[in-house]
Amino acid sequence: MGKKGHWLFIFIILLTALIMTPSSSKLFAKKVLRIGVINFITHPALDACQKGFMDQMAQEGYIDGKTVQYDISNAEGDMSVVASIAKKFVSQKKDLIFSITTPCTQAVAAATKGTGIPVIFGAMTDPVAAKVAESWERPGGNVTGCSDWMDVGAQVKVVKEIVPGVKVLGTIYNAGEVNSRVQIAELKKAAPGLGIKKIVEVNAASSADVLAAAKSLMGRVDAVWFPTDNIVTSALEALVKVCEDNKVPLFGSDVNQVKRGVIASCGIDFYELGKEAGKMAKQVLDGRNPAEMPIKKGKMGDLWVNPSAAKRMGITIPQAVMAKATKVINK
Known part of the structure; x- marks a missing residue:
């Protein structure tokens, strides 16, 4: 074996050893995304929206406990708790936040301003009136999602x-x-x-x-x-x-x-609304800019x-x- 071949052999042995060590294997592991889910209060429609979102994310390949770690919090109608949850998610630097209802989305939008953390909402009626989006067609910030606007x-x-x-x-x-x-x-x-x-x-x-x-x-x-x-x-x-x-x-x-x-x-069907939000979350995680993603409405x-x-x-x-x-x- 020549000198060049000798060093190549040593390099391969060292690289194999590095890959096989437990600590270094983490370097090659796929990143587990951290997603915060905030709900305002417990009731069937909002729970269905949350389930639809998580089911759709699983269909998109984001498996709870494997490729994604969810942090699910419910404020049970307490606005001070809503604000605390929003701040917690920001301090933990979540990869994405799914907010359910208008109060939660308003709090999360305020907390994430300037952080770059994307926010997808579900079960929010009018994001423009709530001042979390510039328009339905082009939200303009880090927040977009699916509205439960009713006729x-x-x-x-x-x-x-x-x-x-x-x-x-x-x-x-x-x-x-x-x-x-x-x-x-x-x-x-x-x-x-x-x-x-x-x-x-x-x-x-x-x-x-x-x-x-x-x-x-x-x-x-x-x-x-x-x-x-x-x-x-x-x-x-x-x-x-x-x-x-x-x-x-x-x-x-x-x-x-x-x-x-x-x-x-x-x-509308709130479960389906959540699924649509899940599809939008997948697009954002794939690199699409929420500022340019039109807000969707649930189908009556x-x-x-x-x-x-x-x-x-x-x-x-x-x-x-x-x-x-x-x-x-x-x-």
Whole structure:
């Protein structure tokens, strides 16, 4: 063996030894991404959005505990906790943050400003009004995602189809949520054209306020509709009970609410919304700039009805509405 061959042989032996040592093997291991997931409060729609996101990420090759490590945090409606979680994710230098709801996205957008950490949101109604994006077509910063924007006019039309005599419509929402204020503004625009003469609004600043707010509407309204409000949805059972006891029809803004006792709702599938957010996250992790990624909207189309809930509130769902329902819940 010549001198050149001798040194090549030694180099190969040393390289093999280096690769085989436990400490050095980490150098050749694929990076495990760290993704922070922040949710505002526990309720089925938001949980479905989170599950859809994680399921889609798994389909894209990001396997929990193998190629990605999730840090999942839920503030349970406490804005001070939301801010703390957002700051924690930034200090830990997450590779990406998935934020669910408007309050969470606003907090994360503020915390990540100037850090370069990309943020994908789900279940946020109006990112422009919430001031986390410059426009729907070009967000312009580090935040983009999938909106749960609903056609409020279509939802109120369902109310009128089931209870044609509604003239005064009550609504409950947390005035502190931008997403809810946007939907109430849309409600006021749509109502006159559908023959609704008056909207009666009551505020519920916390889950504990929902029961009293619901009771305050009784005797003043013909029916109740509420937006995709995180506070109200988290305490929906209290609202349902009051409407049942007083035989006042209750309508929602999310199809999953029908499972919990609302008479009917048309809306989007939050699980599918989460999956779309997962697809966007994959694009960002592949190098696409979130500033240039148009914000997507969930697709309206599903109409869920609950004849049993209608009966408990003193009405019957017309056959014409039953015929076009995409899902019938009897519970």
